[in-house]
Amino acid sequence: MQLTAIRRIYAHTGLQSFVEASGGLFVVGFLVKQGLSPALALASFALVLLSRFALRAAVLPIAHAHGLRTVLLLGCGVRAASFLMLPFVEGMGLLLVAYILVSGLGSVLYWTGYHAYVSAAGDNAALGRQVSIQQATTAAVGIVAPVAGGFLLSGAGPVIGFAVIAAMQLLAGLPLTGAPNPAVPRESRADPAIVSAGRRIYFAEGLQSGCSVVVWNLALFATLGQSFESFGGALALAGLGAAAGSLIIGRLIDGGRGTYSLALAYGLGAAVLVLKALAWASPLPALIATALGALAAPMLATAMLSPLYAMAQRSQCTLRFNMATEGGWDLGCSSAALVAAALLATDFGYTMPILLGLLAIAGIGWGLTQWYRGERALTA
Numbered sequence: 274m275q276l277t278a279i280r281r282i283y284a285h286t287g288l289q290s291f292v293e294a295s296g297g298l299f300v301v302g303f304l305v306k307q308g309l310s311p312a313l314a315l316a317s318f319a320l321v322l323l324s325r326f327a328l329r330a331a332v333l334p335i336a337h338a339h340g341l342r343t344v345l346l347l348g349c350g351v352r353a354a355s356f357l358m359l360p361f362v363e364g365m366g367l368l369l370v371a372y373i374l375v376s377g378l379g380s381v382l383y384w385t386g387y388h389a390y391v392s393a394a395g396d397n398a399a400l401g402r403q404v405s406i407q408q409a410t411t412a413a414v415g416i417v418a419p420v421a422g423g424f425l426l427s428g429a430g431p432v433i434g435f436a437v438i439a440a441m442q443l444l445a446g447l448p449l450t451g452a453p454n455p456a457v458p459r460e461s462r463a464d465p466a467i468v469s470a471g472r473r474i475y476f477a478e479g480l481q482s483g484c485s486v487v488v489w490n491l492a493l494f495a496t497l498g499q500s501f502e503s504f505g506g507a508l509a510l511a512g513l514g515a516a517a518g519s520l521i522i523g524r525l526i527d528g529g530r531g532t533y534s535l536a537l538a539y540g541l542g543a544a545v546l547v548l549k550a551l552a553w554a555s556p557l558p559a560l561i562a563t564a565l566g567a568l569a570a571p572m573l574a575t576a577m578l579s580p581l582y583a584m585a586q587r588s589q590c591t592l593r594f595n596m597a598t599e600g601g602w603d604l605g606c607s608s609a610a611l612v613a614a615a616l617l618a619t620d621f622g623y624t625m626p627i628l629l630g631l632l633a634i635a636g637i638g639w640g641l642t643q644w645y646r647g648e649r650a651l652t653a
Contacts, residue, residue, distance in 0.1 A: 423505020
């Protein structure tokens with residue numbers, strides 16, 4: 274079987290998903306365990322995202338000189354360094370500032386490179402199926418990885434635990450070492466109208482992710498007694514039902530039924546947000562909400578990323594499109610984290626920050642519906 278670029282991406286996605294589910298999802302909770310208040314932990318996470326926004330201009334000269342694959346692999350290396358730093362962060366101080374900057378740099382190199390690379394390598398006619406396979410892979414890995422991360426951090430300790438996660442982050446780059454390395458012509462420019470539409474959708478998606486994932490995971494971590502094992506077990510249990518949703522959505526998109534995929538994914542996403550807002554304070558309802566959220570997550574990601582990758586291809590420069598639009602995601606997610614931090618600092622609890630995600634879901638649904646209508650008009 275030929276190891277094509279998209280198959281290399283699938284292999285990379287599996288390894289990277291393990292890193293995110295065993296390490297990345299634990300970062301905000303770990304900062305709380307290290308002595309930061311929940312509000313300060315969320316504010317620190319927001320600063321990581323804002324540093325990404327500020328550092329994103331560094332991606333373009335690297336991509337011009339060395340190609341998209343190099344940007345992605347460099348991001349893997351810098352992110353590994355950030356995981357090695359994390360155990361030594363103890364409360365507010367210079368180490369926290371250093372971690373925020375290194376994590377932001379690694380994250381902007383990795384995610385901007387990743388989305389631009391997938392956009393360039395993907396087959397536009399089968400993007401729904403290709404993205405759904407990536408999301409199904411993420412969901413399958415999500416059954417095992419959170420348990421492994423929880424027991425690793427509790428049993429071996431954070432120094433060894435995050436060192437293993439850093440090694441996995443480096444290993445995640447191996448499938449891409451022999452993959453094509455798309456060049457980025459210096460004269461290339463992205464279509465401003467498509468970039469503007471994509472930026473608005475990405476801002477709303479960042480806001481939605483901040484409310485339904487970042488804030489929710491911190492609420493769940495607190496509800497489960499700040500136990501890494503319980504938190505990892507809850508995420509793993511939720512992962513059992515997640516893979517099927519992305520495959521259903523992918524088939525709808527490739528079959529020309531993109532608007533149906535939006536109604537299904539974002540209708541379920543809105544219902545889950547309301548349930549999370551009501552359920553966060555009690556362990557059993559919170560676990561049920563987490564399970565339903567895990568079913569919705571790959572459906573939401575597939576419904577959003579498939580048209581956005583198509584937008585990137587249509588824009589004529591996938592890297593510039595992703596550089597411009599992912600800045601919107603950073604601003605949206607950091608806004609959610611900062612609003613939640615302010616509300617938690619004034620004892621408002623998690624309900625209002627979670628419900629803020631409903632506005633984001635409405636914004637994403639509207640933006641993607643406009644895109645699909647435009648696509649139908651072009652083919653009519």
